[in-house]
Amino acid sequence: xxxxxxxxxxxxxxxxxxxxxxxxxxxxxxxxxxxxxxxxxxxxxxxxxxxxxxxxxxxxxxxxxxxxxxxxxxxxxxxxxxxxxxxxxxxxxxxxxxxxxxxxxxxxxxxxxxxxxxxxxxxxxxxxxxxxxxxxxxxxxxxxxxxxxxxxxxxxxxxxxxxxxxxxxxxxxxxxxxxxxxxxxxxxxxxxxxxxxxxxxxxxxxxxxxxxxxxxxxxxxxxxxxxxxxxxxxxxxxxxxxxxxxxxxxxxxxxxxxxxxxxxxxxxxxxxxxxxxxxxxxxxxxxxxxxxxxxxxxxxxxxxxxxxxxxxxxxxxxxxxxxxxxxxxxxxxxxxxxxxxxxxxxxxxxxxxxxxxxxxxxxxxxxxxxxxxxxxxxxxxxxxxxxxxxxxxxxxxxxxxxxxxxxxxxxxxxxxxxxxxxxxxxxxxxxxxxxxxxxxxxxxxxxxxxxxxxxxxxxxxxxxxxxxxxxxxxxxxxxxxxxxxxxxxxxxxxxxxxxxxxxxxxxxxxxxxxxxxxxxxxxxxxxxxxxxxxxxxxxxxxxxxxxxxxx
Amino acid sequence: xxxxxxxxxxxxxxxxxxxxxxxxxxxxxxxxxxxxxxxxxxxxxxxxxxxxxxxxxxxxxxxxxxxxxxxxxxxxxxxxxxxxxxxxxxxxxxxxxxxxxxxxxxxxxxxxxxxxxxxxxxxxxxxxxxxxxxxxxxxxxxxxxxxxxxxxxxxxxxxxxxxxxxxxxxxxxxxxxxxxxxxxxxxxxxxxxxxxxxxxxxxxxxxxxxxxxxxxxxxxxxxxxxxxxxxxxxxxxxxxxxxxxxxxxxxx
Numbered sequence: 001x002x003x004x005x006x007x008x009x010x011x012x013x014x015x016x017x018x019x020x021x022x023x024x025x026x027x028x029x030x031x032x033x034x035x036x037x038x039x040x041x042x043x044x045x046x047x048x049x050x051x052x053x054x055x056x057x058x059x060x061x062x063x064x065x066x067x068x069x070x071x072x073x074x075x076x077x078x079x080x081x082x083x084x085x086x087x088x089x090x091x092x093x094x095x096x097x098x099x100x101x102x103x104x105x106x107x108x109x110x111x112x113x114x115x116x117x118x119x120x121x122x123x124x125x126x127x128x129x130x131x132x133x134x135x136x137x138x139x140x141x142x143x144x145x146x147x148x149x150x151x152x153x154x155x156x157x158x159x160x161x162x163x164x165x166x167x168x169x170x171x172x173x174x175x176x177x178x179x180x181x182x183x184x185x186x187x188x189x190x191x192x193x194x195x196x197x198x199x200x201x202x203x204x205x206x207x208x209x210x211x212x213x214x215x216x217x218x219x220x221x222x223x224x225x226x227x228x229x230x231x232x233x234x235x236x237x238x239x240x241x242x243x244x245x246x247x248x249x250x251x252x253x254x255x256x257x258x259x260x261x262x263x264x265x266x267x268x269x270x271x272x273x274x275x276x277x278x279x280x281x282x283x284x285x286x287x288x289x290x291x292x293x294x295x296x297x298x299x300x301x302x303x304x305x306x307x308x309x310x311x312x313x314x315x316x317x318x319x320x321x322x323x324x325x326x327x328x329x330x331x332x333x334x335x336x337x338x339x340x341x342x343x344x345x346x347x348x349x350x351x352x353x354x355x356x357x358x359x360x361x362x363x364x365x366x367x368x369x370x371x372x373x374x375x376x377x378x379x380x381x382x383x384x385x386x387x388x389x390x391x392x393x394x395x396x397x398x399x400x401x402x403x404x405x406x407x408x409x410x411x412x413x414x415x416x417x418x419x420x421x422x423x424x425x426x427x428x429x430x431x432x433x434x435x436x437x438x439x440x441x442x443x444x445x446x447x448x449x450x451x452x453x454x455x456x457x458x459x460x461x462x463x464x465x466x467x468x469x470x471x472x473x474x475x476x477x478x479x480x481x482x483x484x485x486x487x488x489x490x491x492x493x494x495x496x497x498x499x500x501x502x503x504x505x506x507x508x509x510x511x512x513x514x515x516x517x518x519x520x521x522x523x524x525x526x527x528x529x530x531x532x533x534x535x536x537x538x539x540x541x542x543x544x545x546x547x548x549x550x551x
Numbered sequence: 552x553x554x555x556x557x558x559x560x561x562x563x564x565x566x567x568x569x570x571x572x573x574x575x576x577x578x579x580x581x582x583x584x585x586x587x588x589x590x591x592x593x594x595x596x597x598x599x600x601x602x603x604x605x606x607x608x609x610x611x612x613x614x615x616x617x618x619x620x621x622x623x624x625x626x627x628x629x630x631x632x633x634x635x636x637x638x639x640x641x642x643x644x645x646x647x648x649x650x651x652x653x654x655x656x657x658x659x660x661x662x663x664x665x666x667x668x669x670x671x672x673x674x675x676x677x678x679x680x681x682x683x684x685x686x687x688x689x690x691x692x693x694x695x696x697x698x699x700x701x702x703x704x705x706x707x708x709x710x711x712x713x714x715x716x717x718x719x720x721x722x723x724x725x726x727x728x729x730x731x732x733x734x735x736x737x738x739x740x741x742x743x744x745x746x747x748x749x750x751x752x753x754x755x756x757x758x759x760x761x762x763x764x765x766x767x768x769x770x771x772x773x774x775x776x777x778x779x780x781x782x783x784x785x786x787x788x789x790x791x792x793x794x795x796x797x798x799x800x801x802x803x
Contacts, residue, residue, distance in 0.1 A: 022608035135616035149767040154781035183767040193751030203761040209803035291571045294564025300617040380559040543608035
């Protein structure tokens with residue numbers, strides 16, 4: 001490959017293609033392609049990674065035996081535990097608490113704060129984190145949080161939007177809890193002092209998202225998750241709730257039926273700790289770092305499906321394991337940020353998806369799976385994508401349209417995070433469109449719950465992305481931070497209620513591993529795979545080939 | 552003739568290979584030399600600091616979080632050979648340069664005050680009561696120079712010293728709490744914690760709850776949407792689909 005000449009951060013040939021987009025901008029300003037009919041949606045979804053052939057298999061063991069899941073997920077469900085059991089002494093707990101919370105993103109942190117609010121003594125809580133407290137997908141949420149709080153809107157309408165977006169597969173009572181609590185959550189965030197974007201009259205700025213029939217997206221510039229999480233984490237710190245960092249859970253403990261604690265592993269020193277708990281809230285997030293079907297991801301470093309694996313081993317029922325959310329607009333250029341999220345709010349504010357001929361080819365705010373599939377079709381079936389120097393294909397997201405429609409300066413004001421990220425790589429999204437392609441974004445399914453976060457296993461609650469049901473087979477923008485906040489709060493309240501009955505500490509055993517391992521053997525799962533994997537491995541191949549284990 | 556769909560998935564996976572499974576050395580055209588913790592490594596040009604360290608064989612436990620510039624875990628300090636300046640960066644958002652020598656700051660020891668936000672009044676008292684040391688600011692601007700988010704940290708500290716909570720909140724809004732300002736501060740401040748307090752004060756007291764929110768919260772308390780939900784929860788899928796496709800859509 002000859003040395004490429006770069007102009008404004010783009011190689012010359014891409015710069016010429018940008019000129020094509022610039023030329024058609026004015027005529028596209030007042031034109032939006034029509035939204036697809038249900039039939040058209042079904043047609044385009046054939047090229048979505050969830051529906052394209054291959055990539056999935058039937059789960060061979062456990063409560064969801066017979067369901068399908070991506071190979072990468074099935075691989076972890078059909079894997080052996082990290083410990084056999086006899087190498088750890090589970091009978092002497094290092095921590096004996098009422099409430100163990102696993103995962104300190106929005107859901108887990110919110111659960112802790114609400115448990116205290118409902119009377120659980122702070123010293124009887126322990127929040128454990130695999131990485132730092134707050135290192136979570138939540139902190140990267142950009143676009144917003146949905147809440148139907150304007151007069152022309154209602155929680156019932158929010159329900160219908162989410163149900164349609166989820167292909168009518170959402171669990172209705174759980175979805176009702178999500179939408180009906182949403183305004184209460186906004187109210188709580190105001191009390192805590194979160195800085196939610198405001199209009200001049202003091203009302204919230206509210207925008208549309210893909211698949212929403214009303215403007216109900218509340219944002220904090222394009223740092224929504226960061227603002228929500230840092231405020232709630234600050235409250236958590238003020239309440240002096242105990243927490244541990246770099247201590248992932250590697251296995252639950254049970255008394256045979258009920259979850260009674262967990263085994264923690266110190267990532268730095270390699271020793272273990274035993275926690276005994278009367279109630280456990282699992283809030284470990286999703287699985288983007290499994291790179292399902294070889295896609296890049298928007299997810300943080302620790303998003304490796306740990307929670308689903310651990311819960312499944314103790315018999316928790318999963319649902320909607322067959323779908324994965326690909327966000328339509330992941331960065332496709334430059335190489336350094338491939339897969340990172342470009343918020344849907346860019347499209348809410350007017351940025352148009354455009355092909356290499358400068359044509360707007362799709363309604364910009366279809367539900368995410370439909371939008372993503374239409375990008376894949378444009379690139380790989382219609383051959384109208386732009387090919388990058390590293391061989392990726394993408395379509396343009398015409399960000400300068402935001403300035404054209406909303407006035408100069410809008411991007412810096414509303415998207416400081418995006419503007420800054422591209423600027424670091426010498427690209428100016430005010431003047432040039434950005435190249436995008438779908439990226440692995442969200443684990444739609446997960447551990448099934450009731451409207452209070454309770455699972456089918458006594459002693460175990462779940463909240464946030466690790467749970468399944470509320471979004472059905474596809475989540476709408478702005479419902480994930482909401483999910484974390486609503487079910488973090490609800491699980492915290494539900495556990496507080498449960499603890500009032502003074503449950504006794506249960507026996508601590510790893511007996512479930514024996515039966516799980518037996519199931520694997522009976523099903524003929526012949527593998528050396530172990531799970532949870534805890535962290536992905538991106539080390540260079542040449543280095544890995546020369547590693548020796550002598551110390 | 553359109554390609555077979557599974558071929559499409561294979562092509563996509565192939566195009567993403569270097570991001571997902573690491574870079575293949577045979578695809579690398581340009582190499583540069585960087586130094587990690589004093590040891591030199593040849594790495595491909597064009598990677599971020601984080602990707603380059605992984606290429607060199609480091610597997611992160613600390614100093615790696617969201618990998619997208621939001622969490623502040625990967626605070627890094629470096630110099631370029633032959634240049635006296637000490638530079639700061641987020642490792643996940645900064646390209647490696649030839650001659651860069653670096654270390655990471657995985658943790659910032661910093662005091663955070665404990666307060667009950669409902670009992671404070673926004674202004675100078677709240678700031679000084681919780682963080683009296685804010686007055687020690689020397690106005691040296693080291694914090695602003697260190698900020699990888701290009702925030703004018705010194706300016707918001709100055710606003711804080713005047714009790715201007717609103718300005719402090721607004722200037723500091725993009726803070727990812729990486730701690731580099733605090734590490735560089737000769738007056739030993741923990742600026743980012745003061746900014747957190749200011750933002751919560753401004754959010755709670757400077758921007759009152761909108762009426763439309765208060766009304767909706769009241770309506771939910773009165774169970775106003777019960778009938779709507781009864782209908783939705785008892786509807787069969789055909790009815791729900793009809794309701795969904797016939798709903799009116801507000802202009803974005």
